[in-house]
Amino acid sequence: MDFRFTEEQELLRSAFADFAKEEIAPYAAKWDEEDYVPMGIVPKLGEMGIMGVFVPEEYGGAGLGHVERCMALEEVARYSAGLAMMVFTHHLGVAAILDYGTEEQKQKWLPGMCDGSCVCGLAVTEPGGGSDVAGLKTEAVLDGDTWTINGRKCFITNSHCAGVTVVTCKSGEDEKGRAIMTTIAIEKGTEGFAPGREENKLGLKGSFTGELVMNDVKVPVENTVGEIGKGMPITMKELGEVGRASMSAIELGILRGCLEDAVKFAKERILYGKPISKLQAIQFKIADIRCDYEAARLMTYNAAAMKDAGKVGAEFSMAKYFISEAAVRAARNLSEIMGGYGVVNEYAAGRYLRDAICCLPSCGTSEIQKMIIAGETLKKW
Amino acid sequence: MVILVLVKPVPDPEKYNEIQIDPQTKRILRQDAAAVLDPASKCALEEALRIKSEVEAASGDARCEVIALSMAPQTNRDKILECLAMGADAGYLLSDPAFGGADTYATSYVLAEGAKAILAAEELDAFDLIIAGNESADGATSHVPVQVAEWLGLPHLARVCELQIQREGAEGQEGAGGTPVIAATKKTEEMLLTFRCEEPALVAVTRDINKPRHISAMGIVKARKKPLTIWTNDDLKLDEAKIGAAGSPTKAGELMTPDLSRGGRDLTEEDGSAADAAKAILALLRKEGLGA
Ligand SMILES: Cc1cc2nc3c(=O)[nH]c(=O)nc-3n(C[C@H](O)[C@H](O)[C@H](O)COP(=O)(O)OP(=O)(O)OC[C@H]3O[C@@H](n4cnc5c(N)ncnc54)[C@H](O)[C@@H]3O)c2cc1C
Numbered sequence: 001m002d003f004r005f006t007e008e009q010e011l012l013r014s015a016f017a018d019f020a021k022e023e024i025a026p027y028a029a030k031w032d033e034e035d036y037v038p039m040g041i042v043p044k045l046g047e048m049g050i051m052g053v054f055v056p057e058e059y060g061g062a063g064l065g066h067v068e069r070c071m072a073l074e075e076v077a078r079y080s081a082g083l084a085m086m087v088f089t090h091h092l093g094v095a096a097i098l099d100y101g102t103e104e105q106k107q108k109w110l111p112g113m114c115d116g117s118c119v120c121g122l123a124v125t126e127p128g129g130g131s132d133v134a135g136l137k138t139e140a141v142l143d144g145d146t147w148t149i150n151g152r153k154c155f156i157t158n159s160h161c162a163g164v165t166v167v168t169c170k171s172g173e174d175e176k177g178r179a180i181m182t183t184i185a186i187e188k189g190t191e192g193f194a195p196g197r198e199e200n201k202l203g204l205k206g207s208f209t210g211e212l213v214m215n216d217v218k219v220p221v222e223n224t225v226g227e228i229g230k231g232m233p234i235t236m237k238e239l240g241e242v243g244r245a246s247m248s249a250i251e252l253g254i255l256r257g258c259l260e261d262a263v264k265f266a267k268e269r270i271l272y273g274k275p276i277s278k279l280q281a282i283q284f285k286i287a288d289i290r291c292d293y294e295a296a297r298l299m300t301y302n303a304a305a306m307k308d309a310g311k312v313g314a315e316f317s318m319a320k321y322f323i324s325e326a327a328v329r330a331a332r333n334l335s336e337i338m339g340g341y342g343v344v345n346e347y348a349a350g351r352y353l354r355d356a357i358c359c360l361p362s363c364g365t366s367e368i369q370k371m372i373i374a375g376e377t378l379k380k381w
Numbered sequence: 382m383v384i385l386v387l388v389k390p391v392p393d394p395e396k397y398n399e400i401q402i403d404p405q406t407k408r409i410l411r412q413d414a415a416a417v418l419d420p421a422s423k424c425a426l427e428e429a430l431r432i433k434s435e436v437e438a439a440s441g442d443a444r445c446e447v448i449a450l451s452m453a454p455q456t457n458r459d460k461i462l463e464c465l466a467m468g469a470d471a472g473y474l475l476s477d478p479a480f481g482g483a484d485t486y487a488t489s490y491v492l493a494e495g496a497k498a499i500l501a502a503e504e505l506d507a508f509d510l511i512i513a514g515n516e517s518a519d520g521a522t523s524h525v526p527v528q529v530a531e532w533l534g535l536p537h538l539a540r541v542c543e544l545q546i547q548r549e550g551a552e553g554q555e556g557a558g559g560t561p562v563i564a565a566t567k568k569t570e571e572m573l574l575t576f577r578c579e580e581p582a583l584v585a586v587t588r589d590i591n592k593p594r595h596i597s598a599m600g601i602v603k604a605r606k607k608p609l610t611i612w613t614n615d616d617l618k619l620d621e622a623k624i625g626a627a628g629s630p631t632k633a634g635e636l637m638t639p640d641l642s643r644g645g646r647d648l649t650e651e652d653g654s655a656a657d658a659a660k661a662i663l664a665l666l667r668k669e670g671l672g673a
């Protein structure tokens with residue numbers, strides 16, 4: 001067993017890290033403070049290969065895998081978890097098109113999605129409750145070769161900037177009255193389709209989260225992503241695998257920020273004539289953050305490697321559950337190590353904590369993850 | 382056109398506090414130091430890549446090949462890969478324990494011989510241009526580029542902050558038939574001096590010449606298919622007396638850490654009032670020859 005990255009992956013990481021240090025780190029605090037979505041950086045993310053890192057070269061991507069994709073998310077999230085949210089949700093929509101889309105859809109949309117000229121999104125959650133996916137109400141009715149879509153989505157990342165959004169709709173009911181779902185791609189500017197309210201979030205600022213409103217939106221049947229009626233498994237697979245591995249990578253980035261800032265502060269802050277890093281109570285907090293970080297790293301890249309190998313399992317949920325809780329824990333530990341400075345917005349500790357809390361519900365709350373983990377465990381063990 | 386770029390791995394400047402120096406040999410223990418591509422080497426490569434894209438954009442079938450060359454331990458293979466990912470077309474690493482412990486003289490000799498071997502291997506007559514970083518972040522001697530040029534009998538210019546390839550008599554007859562001329566500008570304390578010289582030549586560039594591009598995921602994937610050659614002394618067959626520690630006339634003297642601590646003196650205590658303290662400061666400055 002060898003947990004090392006390859007030489008090529010290490011080079012990729014340092015390339016992403018250099019980019020993040022130069023293009024993200026200096027501005028991240030400002031984006032957070034002003035809740036500013038830095039759309040100007042998106043073409044640069046495209047040039048770096050981050051927008052289409054896992055998309056085959058023939059569609060304009062880098063042709064790498066989900067391990068490399070998670071590396072990109074970790075490095076972006078190290079400085080701006082908000083921006084990483086935009087990138088991850090874009091990946092989520094791209095993955096749906098790549099895995100289930102038609103050749104025409106791939107050729108039409110993927111090149112722009114890779115070069116950063118078109119941001120993608122995936123809209124599932126509705127005001128009626130994100131956890132209850134089967135209960136969603138947005139309705140799509142097929143008449144001839146045209147879908148008519150009505151409904152409202154909420155908490156949708158990239159709601160106000162996506163060029164294409166893959167929307168999970170209810171397209172019918174089976175004989176037992178259960179919803180049949182279909183995923184349909186809707187382009188920005190389609191009549192009747194518009195972003196609604198933009199949420200003012202606690203954290204993860206620097207990414208849009210908001211409503212999408214659909215009023216008699218007419219979409220050609222060619223925009224159906226995957227088979228008609230297969231929307232539920234498609235949505236659950238992308239959210240469950242790409243989504244949860246991504247959220248893990250973003251939270252891992254936050255954890256690394258906590259670790260680096262904790263070590264720096266503890267070494268520099270002098271109390272009783274010596275750095276507080278000499279105090280055992282501080283050392284114990286640093287040990288906790290380090291353990292959380294290392295476990296998170298293994299779980300994230302294990303999940304990503306499973307995705308690359310086409311394996312399925314509750315490991316995606318375990319990673320998302322453990323790491324999202326660990327990130328909150330680490331941010332709190334950091335804040336405490338820093339004393340009063342931990343709550344001053346000049347330092348990043350407060351931002352890490354706000355971002356970590358905002359990561360908790362995304363791609364399924366901790367309760368939902370635990371239900372999945374327990375379900376698999378009780379079946380398998 | 383073929384451009385050779387000399388690149389060097391150096392200990393990561395962000396981790397200088399971790400650097401160990403062997404007290405006997407007085408050399409950096411490089412095996413332990415996390416290495417990065419020297420920032421000036423990156424500028425040299427960026428300059429070569431910029432020229433490459435200009436040359437290739439100027440005419441559809443013009444080709445400009447950029448070759449990266451380094452002498453370093455084998456663990457630095459990834460630094461050559463980094464050059465390929467940035468856009469170099471081929472990379473060569475000269476790596477042999479026998480090259481170790483070299484001063485700038487022996488290093489430049491190995492690099493010059495490596496350059497000749499590349500010409501033979503690639504079936505080239507000469508490089509049109511050799512670019513190097515003016516000085517590395519670790520040694521900072523600025524010796525190696527000019528020494529390589531001397532070994533190869535090439536004209537050279539150091540501390541270059543602007544570089545252009547011009548075609549002689551370019552007016553009206555762009556490209557065709559014109560002899561390429563290197564126009565290199567260096568900054569002195571008083572002025573900018575521009576030198577013009579026919580190819581081939583070696584220029585050593587300073588870090589303000591450009592901002593090196595980021596390496597992209599696509600660049601890294603492309604690098605997989607590019608040739609990366611590692612040569613040992615079995616390939617180069619250089620005289621052992623001229624390489625490594627044996628070929629190095631430089632002998633390091635004493636190693637010392639200068640005392641940069643600054644002690645303060647509280648003059649108010651000695652002389653009472655602030656006005657007296659001011660007078661005392663003035664007297665001290667005068668004693669040091671400062672102030673009228
Ligand atoms: C920053 C951010 C970005 C997001 N981006 C997107 C996006 O791009 N696309 C998208 O579709 N969605 C997105 N979401 C929505 C996210 O997926 C939902 O918030 C999440 O699924 C939870 O749904 P909810 O908010 O409606 O909470 P609810 O489902 O109403 O849950 C409320 C509470 O009930 C608990 N609960 C629910 N069911 C159970 C159960 N069976 N057993 C025990 N407890 C339960 C939950 O754990 C939670 O504590 C985003 C959310 C956030 C915060």
